[in-house]
Amino acid sequence: MPPESLRCKECKTTYPLDARYVCERCFGPLEVAYASRADRDPAELKRRIQAGPHSLWRYGDFLPVQTPPRGTLPAGLTPLLRADQLAERLGLREVWIKNDAANPTHSFKDRVVSIALARARELGFETIACASTGNLANAVAAHAAAAGLESYVFVPHDLEEQKILATGVYGTNLVAVRGNYDDVNRLCTELSGEHEWAFVNINMRPYYAEGSKTLAFETAEQLGFELPDRVVVPIASGSLFTKIARGFEEWIELGLLEGTLPTFNGAQATGCSPVASAFEAGHEVCRPVKPDTIAKSLAIGNPADGPYALDLARRTGGSIDSVSDDEIREGIRLLAQTTGIFTETAGGVTVAVLAKLAARGDIDPSERVVAYITGEGLKTLDCARGMFETWEIEPSLSSFEAARERVVVPA
Amino acid sequence: MAVSVKIPTQLREATGGESTAEVDGSTVGEVLDSLYERYGELRSRIAEDGGLRRFVNVYVGGEDIRFLDGLDTAVEDGDEVTILPAVAGG
Numbered sequence: 001m002p003p004e005s006l007r008c009k010e011c012k013t014t015y016p017l018d019a020r021y022v023c024e025r026c027f028g029p030l031e032v033a034y035a036s037r038a039d040r041d042p043a044e045l046k047r048r049i050q051a052g053p054h055s056l057w058r059y060g061d062f063l064p065v066q067t068p069p070r071g072t073l074p075a076g077l078t079p080l081l082r083a084d085q086l087a088e089r090l091g092l093r094e095v096w097i098k099n100d101a102a103n104p105t106h107s108f109k110d111r112v113v114s115i116a117l118a119r120a121r122e123l124g125f126e127t128i129a130c131a132s133t134g135n136l137a138n139a140v141a142a143h144a145a146a147a148g149l150e151s152y153v154f155v156p157h158d159l160e161e162q163k164i165l166a167t168g169v170y171g172t173n174l175v176a177v178r179g180n181y182d183d184v185n186r187l188c189t190e191l192s193g194e195h196e197w198a199f200v201n202i203n204m205r206p207y208y209a210e211g212s213k214t215l216a217f218e219t220a221e222q223l224g225f226e227l228p229d230r231v232v233v234p235i236a237s238g239s240l241f242t243k244i245a246r247g248f249e250e251w252i253e254l255g256l257l258e259g260t261l262p263t264f265n266g267a268q269a270t271g272c273s274p275v276a277s278a279f280e281a282g283h284e285v286c287r288p289v290k291p292d293t294i295a296k297s298l299a300i301g302n303p304a305d306g307p308y309a310l311d312l313a314r315r316t317g318g319s320i321d322s323v324s325d326d327e328i329r330e331g332i333r334l335l336a337q338t339t340g341i342f343t344e345t346a347g348g349v350t351v352a353v354l355a356k357l358a359a360r361g362d363i364d365p366s367e368r369v370v371a372y373i374t375g376e377g378l379k380t381l382d383c384a385r386g387m388f389e390t391w392e393i394e395p396s397l398s399s400f401e402a403a404r405e406r407v408v409v410p411a
Numbered sequence: 412m413a414v415s416v417k418i419p420t421q422l423r424e425a426t427g428g429e430s431t432a433e434v435d436g437s438t439v440g441e442v443l444d445s446l447y448e449r450y451g452e453l454r455s456r457i458a459e460d461g462g463l464r465r466f467v468n469v470y471v472g473g474e475d476i477r478f479l480d481g482l483d484t485a486v487e488d489g490d491e492v493t494i495l496p497a498v499a500g501g
Contacts, residue, residue: 021498022421024421024424025456026466027456027467029498131499183473186495189419189499190419199499201499201501237501287477302468304497304498304499
């Protein structure tokens with residue numbers, strides 16, 4: 001079932017498997033099309049997966065790379081954890097957290113970069129690049145360093161300091177652009193036409209996006225080759241959201257999974273919610289917005305896959321909801337205090353939307369729900385400020401007991 | 412009004428390889444019409460039902476025209492109009 005061509009999602013025109021992302025006839029997005037694989041034996045496919053490496057390359061049969069690379073940073077196979085305390089708090093029975101902060105650079109972006117970089121090397125590129133809200137910057141810089149490639153990373157100038165530092169350390173060419181992410185993305189779209197570079201999320205985007213399917217594959221494998229009933233996924237461009245669905249669909253078509261697609265719930269921050277707004281208004285396309293939210297990793301005002309995300313939420317009976325910055329902080333706190341997982345703002349968005357759905361009665365208590373935590377709390381530390389009080393004491397027993405009486409055991 | 416339009420690589424086959432075009436018009440819509448007159452094939456690739464296809468972004472001076480007045484956005488002598496695919500990023 002090797003990759004066969006790039007195909008336009010809109011008009012179905014096909015192209016060779018090179019570095020391109022736009023249909024020249026209708027400007028629609030290209031995605032990877034695979035040769036028919038209906039004749040593959042599911043039991044044999046399952047054995048091949050289970051005998052594979054302890055990384056996302058165990059799903060190499062379903063990815064657009066000829067030969068899985070060796071010696072690179074191994075992404076994927078992150079924990080899927082049953083979150084009973086969180087479920088109890090929300091009045092639900094079965095909630096799972098897919099903790100993708102447990103990747104080499106602490107976000108799901110290691111997945112997409114792994115695929116894009118592997119394909120870029122097959123195509124002979126020596127320089128990789130990206131437009132990023134931060135997590136992708138970390139991943140591109142690190143994976144380029146590991147592979148010995150040159151890299152250029154373009155980010156908005158007002159990014160969290162942690163994400164800037166955790167990118168520059170890898171020795172990339174780090175470019176801070178005076179503008180928001182959509183400005184950075186526009187600039188990089190222009191640059192990709194002028195330089196022979198592999199921009200992972202522009203001219204390599206069809207391959208890059210395929211990496212997000214591995215989040216569906218892993219979830220299913222970790223559940224014993226079963227489907228969840230519902231997933232809650234953060235939405236920035238909408239690529240992750242739609243590709244998780246694509247992953248489940250491929251395995252259903254191949255007979256590796258039985259059942260139908262889960263209900264898809266998308267999560268956005270109110271300060272940047274073009275997809276949630278279009279969902280609520282019943283629109284098929286998104287009107288772009290100027291982002292203003294603490295969830296900077298989701299601050300894409302002009303989401304490329306917005307129309308497909310809207311379609312997915314509607315056809316699975318799901319929704320796309322948004323939450324305020326205060327709800328995001330509360331989501332971060334709730335996850336930390338019920339699971340021990342400290343997530344960045346995007347994870348706060350996801351947990352806050354999960355809580356909102358539960359409170360609204362959208363989730364039947366019998367459902368098996370998976371929430372995707374895509375990034376690490378240490379990258380957005382400022383959000384934890386003001387959530388708690390530290391007691392400062394003298395180094396004496398009496399000082400400690402007095403403070404404890406004051407703080408923990410109020411009279 | 413003479414306006415400079417930047418053509419993305421994906422459309423340069425339709426412009427004989429040209430990466431910019433100097434055309435006249437007082438709004439973005441008029442500018443695009445002038446462009447279609449010069450390069451007939453461009454119309455079917457980026458226009459649809461009198462508007463733009465949904466995966467086409469147009470900018471004036473770096474600002475998305477959907478934050479301005481869409482195709483009615485006024486342009487002035489020397490402005491730069493950029494056409495780009497909308498399917499990048501994320």
